[in-house]
Amino acid sequence: MLVVGLLRARRGDPDPWGPLDEALGLARQAAELQYIVVVSAARAEAAWLENNNALAVSETDELVEQAVTSGYGWALDSMAYWRWQVGVREEAVEFDTSPRRLHMSGRALEAFDQWERSGYPYEAALALLDTGDEKHMLEALERFRSLGARAAAEITVRRLRAMGARHIPRGPNRVASNNPAGLTARELEVLRLVVEGLTDGEIAERLYLSRRTVSQHVSTILRKLDAKSRRHVKAEAQRLGLLDA
């Protein structure tokens, strides 16, 4: 339920709160603080994604104190992070330098590094968003779109506009309508270069992206084509007729 609710919130799909309410009900029934904290962090994120900052705070208020004394590591981090994101500045309880803590102390780029290396593309993009740097934010936008995270993408666009950025790419990453694997136009571009034998770095140069964004696209392509590696990608793509156009 938690996953369904959070997915809906991130995609901008209807009714994230039905499943999130159910998840909270179940967590409260179990009366386990660790579950409640995890669910509350997710609800705080869902609130932030729909620009309801007050809700993000109220969802986590009573839990912050409880969690501090019980010390629920990363889940407390997530809760604290969403409160920080909506502007709450409170006493930081020192845990180890998790990516969230780096992020909250103004070292968003280092946070991005850690998330990337641990394989959390959504959180990595969130870190890029908070660097305040236009180039990084444009990359975050591309990543959110390729992940289908519409809500975060819209927040990124709003912030870019507020910064006065020009040339913000429009629209979601559109799926090329005549291809069976549901690849976006950008993913098809990357696929063709992968099949030509280019490395991620070379593709990044060709398309004016960062290597990490290219790696993100490549993982998504492998997943959509159900291919085990770059070598298998060519066979799969040929089988589906993706290389003909």
Next chain:
Amino acid sequence: MPRYIVERTFSDGWTLEHDDDGVTACLRLVDTNSDLGVTWITSFVAVGQRKSFCVYDAPHPEAIRKTAARNSLPIDRITQVTVLDPYFYRSAPITT
């Protein structure tokens, strides 16, 4: 069952012929939808814009996303809607 409007953009366009092939293609879409309880009610196609607004009844948004993926159809946005019809204005109060 909730009703949804699905907005889609066809970056390369999308053509449905008015012939037997077109009929077969449509029926295939309908069959795939029915696997997950998704019913395609009707669609409005924006003239010259490669964009459509499609009305569905479905158990939840995930069913729409899954069947759309199986049918190779893009999704920009899914919105849950209630139906407002001028000829039934007396039946019940409407709140948005």
